[in-house]
Amino acid sequence: MAIRFLSPESIDGNLSVGGTGTFSGNVILNNSDIYFKYSDSVQYYRVGLGASANFEIYNTNYGRTDLLITQSTGNATFAGAVTTNGYLYVQGQATPQ
Numbered sequence: 001m002a003i004r005f006l007s008p009e010s011i012d013g014n015l016s017v018g019g020t021g022t023f024s025g026n027v028i029l030n031n032s033d034i035y036f037k038y039s040d041s042v043q044y045y046r047v048g049l050g051a052s053a054n055f056e057i058y059n060t061n062y063g064r065t066d067l068l069i070t071q072s073t074g075n076a077t078f079a080g081a082v083t084t085n086g087y088l089y090v091q092g093q094a095t096p097q
Helices: none
Strands: 034-037 044-049 055-059 064-069 076-078
Antiparallel strands (some): 055 064
């Protein structure tokens, strides 16, 4: 089913798209997070803006922030190790493990 808006509109509540959803223009979420659920609808990640407009990917299964990008500095913090198949370039000091 397609919903067509001929003028700017907003949707209060839930929007469910079965299949492919295509948006042209901006998608604005006010005080909301995006949830990525597995097929069992129990295990999922939450993506959104946290405190101080920091971007985070939150792992609801383990109760931790797996990725945090600090808005004021652009620094990225990972909950675990960072693995790469190629080179990893480090600007500044690095502590070998």
